[in-house]
Amino acid sequence: MSEGVSITKADGILSIRFSRPDKKNAITRAMYLAMAEALLSIDASVRAVLFSGEGDSFSAGNDLKDFLAAPPQDDSHPTIHFIRALPKVPVPMVAAVHGSAVGIGTTLLLHCDVVIAASNAVFALPFTKLGLVPEAGSSLLLPQLMGYQRAARLLLLGDSFTAQEAERYGLVSQLVEPDQLEPATQKVVGKLRALPASALRATKALMKSESGRTMSRIDEELAVFKERLTSPELKEAATAFLEKRQPDFSKFS
Numbered sequence: 001m002s003e004g005v006s007i008t009k010a011d012g013i014l015s016i017r018f019s020r021p022d023k024k025n026a027i028t029r030a031m032y033l034a035m036a037e038a039l040l041s042i043d044a045s046v047r048a049v050l051f052s053g054e055g056d057s058f059s060a061g062n063d064l065k066d067f068l069a070a071p072p073q074d075d076s077h078p079t080i081h082f083i084r085a086l087p088k089v090p091v092p093m094v095a096a097v098h099g100s101a102v103g104i105g106t107t108l109l110l111h112c113d114v115v116i117a118a119s120n121a122v123f124a125l126p127f128t129k130l131g132l133v134p135e136a137g138s139s140l141l142l143p144q145l146m147g148y149q150r151a152a153r154l155l156l157l158g159d160s161f162t163a164q165e166a167e168r169y170g171l172v173s174q175l176v177e178p179d180q181l182e183p184a185t186q187k188v189v190g191k192l193r194a195l196p197a198s199a200l201r202a203t204k205a206l207m208k209s210e211s212g213r214t215m216s217r218i219d220e221e222l223a224v225f226k227e228r229l230t231s232p233e234l235k236e237a238a239t240a241f242l243e244k245r246q247p248d249f250s251k252f253s
């Protein structure tokens, strides 16, 4: 257990539960580090990974205070570690999403194999609103999943979208009422636990055989992302959010 995230392994399931409900499960460096280490040390005893969130949100994405204080600049940064670990996970990953799923709270779902969402889930990829660019391979995976125009609305305009839209767009595999999220997730996890682990791993490896392309897109994105993290636009956006005011981008060209 690292502060902000509860990571447990039981009955073959590695469970990663965002546990910072007072900050809408925004992800800090310590949380990224703990998650990256857990994902990179998956061994034969793990049959599947489950992501979920405590409180009323799945995750509000990168902790903006952290981004201002210590923007990921070199490859040893926990955020980069975590992003690079996602496509390497050899076992099925399941996500149970409710409430807000923002930024990496949504892009990590593109690396999950089964995404179960409660009907109250709201997704958003507000990268441009923060002066940033997409990460975690989303500039490749999102258009691939839902088509260019839909992805462009979500990535360029940063419009939030509902669980119903997310299901229609193919990001969500199963949509359930909020009180059914836990039982529906346990049903899927139970099925994965009972299936032959070697066949699951081999099937995932086949479906992800082009993950080299995802890895190189992640690196291309990171090169721009790192630069944008030191931009005055991000500083203005993150400061405005933390000060609970609207950002003013009028002074930037």
Ligand code: COA
Pocket (backbone or CB within 6 Å): 022, 023, 024, 026, 027, 057, 059, 060, 061, 062, 063, 064, 065, 100, 102, 103, 104, 126, 127, 130, 241, 242
């Ligand atoms: N980083 C740091 N703190 C965050 C955060 C983030 N990404 N998201 C939420 N918080 C904090 C808020 O600052 C607030 O802290 P406070 O109680 O000390 O003032 C607390 O979590 C509750 O957030 P609040 O905005 O009041 O909740 P809400 O229910 O009105 O809205 C969200 C929830 C997720 C829609 C909203 O918090 C949000 O838009 N967060 C920013 C998302 C974002 O831009 N993420 C980065 C993507 S790259």
